[in-house]
Amino acid sequence: MSLKIGDFIAKRAEQVKGSAIREFFSLTEQEDVISFAGGFPSADYFPLEQVKEILMENISATGYSFLQYGPTEGVGQLRSSILEYMQRLGVCGEESNLLVTSGSQQGIDLICKLLINPGDTVLVEEPGYVGALGAVKNYEGKLVGIPMDQKGIRTDILERYLQKIFKNNGKVKFIYLVPDFQNPTGISLSFERRRRLMELASHYDFLIVEDNPYGELRYEGEKLPLLKSMDEEQRVIYLGSFSKIFIPGIRVGWVLGFKELITKMISLKQSTDLCSNILGQYLVLGFYQGGHFEQHVKLLREKYRRKCRVMLKAMEHYFPSQIHWTKPKGGFFIWVTFPSYINAHELLLKCLKEKVAFVDGKGFFCGCRGDNTARFSFSEQTEEDIVIGIERIGQILEAEINSSRLTASR
């Protein structure tokens, strides 16, 4: 009998698209394209010499254990170090609250695996992180986007939504958000709204997933408390990552949360990938124990701060006045809103012809919105290329706006 693949695919995987996005990314990553599309950290800042040293020391000192299978929950010493680090961020926890993951993306996936029944409501910021939207969809969760403004998600709109579904005996499983320097907008959730969100979670009985890959990369203003540090009822599941403050290629992140949830997540992880890669965990541990983190993060802040300012300044200089964008105080991203008559995807295709790229914003929305929005990342390009790229896009935008004026006046 010849094979009909469609008969075998599970319902959850039917929605999974082919590789359209991935194909697009391979376009933007051609060598001669100045791309603001990807959200990678700059490889120029990887602490290569220290990585080299730590690897050699480990191979000599740690013996063989760093090449062997390891505990599903993570290497013991690394877990202790992460708890120590979290304490400095105002979060207390014990070993039983912590699970090392294969990047924080795996943390999101395991949370969805643990919590989502098909049809369960999951709230997200809108626009929100694509990787989280994808993970929720893979477990057939029902995504509901809560709009944002300059202070993060609109807690007033959130409250009205909760009142409505509460009346109909509905339930929200959890809200996923990136409170600090959000991907894709760069916006941070204000202190008042953090407090309000905690109150709403308690009153309407839902969990909060706080994903914080960029928190350490603050370029100005004062630190805001982590939601996890305000969490009296153990409702917050915190996701941390070493990808942006150390190196991403080793895939080491962590989840910190309520013991009972973590215990189940460890069991789920065991059948998911047995354990996260051990070599990478020892590498992070060596970097931490060597006392390198503080200085390295300081360096990263300086470098990325400059890039952020260069991009903002270039936008101010080269972008027509009809264009608006966020002014992030940290992280990797600036969110751009074009006039409603500009379709960001079509604009992107024109930009690609001129060897410059960004990501159009539609994919960051739950529904069919965001046609005139885009995410710009300043993390990977040099300051020089940032200026050149933004100038190019500015020229294309000028032309677009002029031609639309002509069309309108005809």
Place this chain on the structure above:
Amino acid sequence: MSLKIGDFIAKRAEQVKGSAIREFFSLTEQEDVISFAGGFPSADYFPLEQVKEILMENISATGYSFLQYGPTEGVGQLRSSILEYMQRLGVCGEESNLLVTSGSQQGIDLICKLLINPGDTVLVEEPGYVGALGAVKNYEGKLVGIPMDQKGIRTDILERYLQKIFKNNGKVKFIYLVPDFQNPTGISLSFERRRRLMELASHYDFLIVEDNPYGELRYEGEKLPLLKSMDEEQRVIYLGSFSKIFIPGIRVGWVLGFKELITKMISLKQSTDLCSNILGQYLVLGFYQGGHFEQHVKLLREKYRRKCRVMLKAMEHYFPSQIHWTKPKGGFFIWVTFPSYINAHELLLKCLKEKVAFVDGKGFFCGCRGDNTARFSFSEQTEEDIVIGIERIGQILEAEINSSRLTASR
């Protein structure tokens, strides 16, 4: 409102047990215990010097790319190398057929994520690999065990089962099996049964997941063809792993299968962990390109062959005649069957008091069977400790059998 965790757990995760098994393993892994429980490769054979060299060369030559995020489907050069390697095993494939995974356990998980709707029937060998049983359960698949004998799964019983459910308009999504030196029995599927299995898959329209972590570790007899090499209808999804033939701590495995399935799996993986760790992938690549694999696998075969023979000989010498066990021609495991009146778990507790351990077999079965069975792994202990450990267990078994005789004669 205080938090009731039970209200949040998804149905699929309700069955997930706490850490009973993990706690047991921590018992068996105390330093003074001679443990045949774990299935780890021996760290004594890790090619440490070559690992060191490759890492240093990569850090100097490959530049920064081995520390950066990488493609979800895997590092391009590694994928080419794996395809080349598969060709030597009689399997042709293109890049679009291949996905690098975070260990082959992730391959199993992604296959389940892609294929299983709650309630779908998945067939497994009985006894079968615990990690696969766990993954299927996590997606609420219905596990059906097919019994084995010395030639692997009983294809006659499989056929009768298929006839029965076919009559009732039922369907099997896939069968998962480890045809070479199976975990936990060490048994290999005979050539005739391989052929029969392929015919049945075609006739009754199901997929085959062939997991092959031990195939290269054959200590005697002739190689049998991979199911994947006999696969004319693209029904076989092949899982490969570097954990047993190189090092496990870097978590690098692969899936090779029908293009449409692989494309969807890549998209699923993207929301699961973005990409597998890149450093580990370059490490495997360096080892492969350096031409080290062949010689290393030859060495492993010699070393493990000796251990296997030492354990078999010790069992023959020290185990009472009422005990039976498999005689594997490769891999890491020997499967032991005690007389029906011996409960393997209780026996294990007695053994632990004498500082020797194995895994009792119950967990490898789908239902409540296998109370008098156990898995013994010879991979990790030294030849000396294998003899000491088996002698100790032999003495405990003698005592057990004698005391049961006394009870019976009273």
